[in-house]
């Protein structure tokens with residue numbers, strides 16, 4: 001085994017790679033978003049941006065991925081790579097990285113991306129900065145990997161100065177997806193990598209996709225109605241769901257609401273939950289702790305309903321309603337129903353003091 005970081009001078013490493021995750025012949029959102037950020041970083045480094053696509057019969061997807069801004073896509077096509085499995089994916093990626101020596105590798109901080117990055121940093125003996133929210137290039141050309149620290153109260157700048165590649169993961173919705181340009185061309189390179197039975201650590205018996213009840217996921221919704229500890233009771237989330245349904249959106253929650261057992265963890269927004277960037281984020285009974293902000297502050301419009309005019313979330317709100325959520329939300333629901341019914345003379349203002 002070759003320890004690239006020990007034997008190789010770091011000047012031998014070139015290019016930015018994005019590990020491309022896919023499902024049902026489509027790229028995962030986080031991978032597309034990473035292509036956009038990878039493009040920016042590779043332009044700053046004046047180097048080539050490569051997507052790495054492992055799978056079974058993924059050629060069409062490789063060509064399509066170029067349209068998001070990649071210069072080339074490395075494809076490893078093998079039936080053993082049909083679905084993500086830790087050992088074969090880590091084995092293939094390690095071989096490719098040793099062969100091509102990229103200076104930077106970016107992963108989505110999805111379940112699979114976290115698993116893969118974590119394994120690879122151990123195999124390749126290099127660093128991995130998890131859950132980065134920003135990147136920069138320092139004066140020496142190192143990737144400045146910026147992530148929240150101290151419970152989200154500060155940002156840490158992580159540099160991997162001695163080892164290569166520099167590796168980082170990023171959660172979904174931290175970066176904006178670039179537009180797809182079907183006329184963009186690039187190279188699709190097929191690589192073969194040795195894979196044997198010993199590289200397969202799990203046998204696929206059956207594949208059943210988990211379908212979340214209640215439809216729309218907060219990460220995908222244009223409107224997110226998010227509830228906090230101010231709701232006092234899990235039953236109050238039914239009221240938020242009704243409001244979200246009327247707005248064609250999804251519900252989400254603060255960690256305190258999740259920790260209270262009112263809603264499942266998969267609805268948590270924030271530093272230790274998901275990041276959302278909806279067109280409208282309606283925060284109901286949420287104070288605005290910095291860890292919550294980390295997951296929603298990039299929303300296009302933020303509307304806050306809180307009984308306390310000093311609640312910190314008002315500071316980043318586009319519209320604030322100071323009032324009791326148990327009065328404001330039913331009033332909103334009532335008015336939306338009237339509007340939906342197309343009744344003339346519908347009241348349009350929420351009768352709570354504007355902040």
Ligand SMILES: Cc1cc2nc3c(=O)[nH]c(=O)nc-3n(C[C@H](O)[C@H](O)[C@H](O)COP(=O)(O)OP(=O)(O)OC[C@H]3O[C@@H](n4cnc5c(N)ncnc54)[C@H](O)[C@@H]3O)c2cc1C
Nearest residue numbers: 228229230254255256270271272273285286287292307325
């Ligand atoms: C390492 C770490 C990671 C964390 N990660 C996350 C994370 O990912 N996401 C997250 O959300 N938090 C996270 N937290 C927790 C965070 O610090 C806060 O504790 C949490 O966000 C508070 O949730 P909340 O706003 O719902 O509750 P509170 O802070 O208790 O706020 C409740 C709000 O409801 C208002 N209210 C009460 N009654 C009413 C009413 N009748 N009408 C209107 N308003 C009312 C109150 O005025 C108050 O502002 C993390 C903390 C740490 C240390």
